[in-house]
Amino acid sequence: MKKRMVSAITPSGTMTLGNYLGAVKHFIDFQDEYEMFIFVANLHAITIPQEKEKLRKNMKEIATLYFACGLDPHKSTIFVQSDVMAHAQLGWILNTQSTIGELSRMSQFKDKSKKAETTGKGYIPAGLFTYPTLMAADILLYDANFVPVGVDQKQHVELTRDLAERINNKYSDVFTIPEPLITENKIKIMDLQDPTKKMSKSSDNPKAIILMLDTPEMIKSKIKAALTDSEGIIKYDIVNKPGVSNLLTIYSICKNITIKEAVKNFENKNYGDLKNETAEAIIEIVSPIQEKFKKLYNSSDVEDWLNNGANKANLIANKKLNKVQNALGLNFNRK
Ligand code: ATP
Numbered sequence: 427m428k429k430r431m432v433s434a435i436t437p438s439g440t441m442t443l444g445n446y447l448g449a450v451k452h453f454i455d456f457q458d459e460y461e462m463f464i465f466v467a468n469l470h471a472i473t474i475p476q477e478k479e480k481l482r483k484n485m486k487e488i489a490t491l492y493f494a495c496g497l498d499p500h501k502s503t504i505f506v507q508s509d510v511m512a513h514a515q516l517g518w519i520l521n522t523q524s525t526i527g528e529l530s531r532m533s534q535f536k537d538k539s540k541k542a543e544t545t546g547k548g549y550i551p552a553g554l555f556t557y558p559t560l561m562a563a564d565i566l567l568y569d570a571n572f573v574p575v576g577v578d579q580k581q582h583v584e585l586t587r588d589l590a591e592r593i594n595n596k597y598s599d600v601f602t603i604p605e606p607l608i609t610e611n612k613i614k615i616m617d618l619q620d621p622t623k624k625m626s627k628s629s630d631n632p633k634a635i636i637l638m639l640d641t642p643e644m645i646k647s648k649i650k651a652a653l654t655d656s657e658g659i660i661k662y663d664i665v666n667k668p669g670v671s672n673l674l675t676i677y678s679i680c681k682n683i684t685i686k687e688a689v690k691n692f693e694n695k696n697y698g699d700l701k702n703e704t705a706e707a708i709i710e711i712v713s714p715i716q717e718k719f720k721k722l723y724n725s726s727d728v729e730d731w732l733n734n735g736a737n738k739a740n741l742i743a744n745k746k747l748n749k750v751q752n753a754l755g756l757n758f759n760r761k
């Protein structure tokens with residue numbers, strides 16, 4: 427039997443180049459070898475306030491981009507999280523099995539609550555705090571063996587393992603213990619304006635992030651404005667030259683070469699060349715995806731594929747939820 431993987435993107439914005447290079451690109455590569463469950467994490471998105479229409483647009487764009495990037499609905503199970511109610515229900519059960527102490531240690535919560543505190547006038551939704559238990563439910567419902575995530579999500583997968591082990595030991599062996607599969611080379615694309623922090627689709631500075639649907643002009647102007655340094659030397663040094671290093675990372679992944687080869691390509695060249703060639707390399711990657719996106723966006727295919735995906739996911743997820751409810755003694759009539 428094929429090993430299973432579960433992963434998702436939160437529609438708290440639209441897909442960034444970081445999401446693509448760090449996540450979606452790997453999902454596509456994994457499709458033949460693994461049984462993949464990939465969803466649009468809309469229940470996670472509402473852990474920070476969302477405008478209704480914007481949320482719907484982001485959900486549709488991410489779902490359509492999944493397929494435009496090459497996820498195959500006949501190979502993988504692709505769906506919208508809220509179409510499978512067991513996620514919220516198991517999420518609740520896991521909330522009751524986790525502690526305030528362990529959830530407080532999650533660095534995503536620390537970052538996002540700090541941001542919510544400053545931009546949202548002290549408004550920190552409780553869902554932001556319990557985000558990791560919902561994520562644990564997402565993974566455990568499908569008996570995932572691996573969770574392909576960027577380095578930023580590793581801590582959440584570790585918490586998922588702890589919760590699964592805790593319940594297996596306390597009640598009965600209901601969960602498969604998942605392992606994080608940190609995407610190849612630990613790829614982390616950084617913010618263009620502050621290259622010491624990761625590029626995030628929920629960033630409030632549009633100049634800091636490249637979106638998969640950005641036009642070539644937008645890509646050129648954002649890369650041109652990317653923060654570098656005044657040294658004028660093109661070398662890979664994340665600590666002292668985070669901006670230049672980030673451009674080298676992006677260039678090398680888009681060109682499918684090593685960082686070393688990328689550095690060699692820029693020997694005797696200047697930052698202007700680095701920026702121009704990096705922008706061109708990104709455009710080469712996103713253009714064919716955008717073509718496919720345009721064809722799919724207004725067709726009924728995406729909706730059909732998502733419905734089929736949700737039907738398949740529901741069958742598996744409901745069975746697991748029932749097993750967990752039996753294990754905890756929740757079902758009056760054990761089924
Ligand atoms: P948000 O700001 O809402 O958290 P995000 O850009 O961090 O958005 P997520 O939906 O949290 O995106 O993550 C989706 C996937 O993309 C995860 O597997 C995550 O590890 C990966 N990912 C996110 N940002 C990057 C990045 N800058 N570089 C590499 N991978 C990334």
Ligand code: MG
Nearest residue numbers: 436534578626
């Ligand atoms: Mg994130």
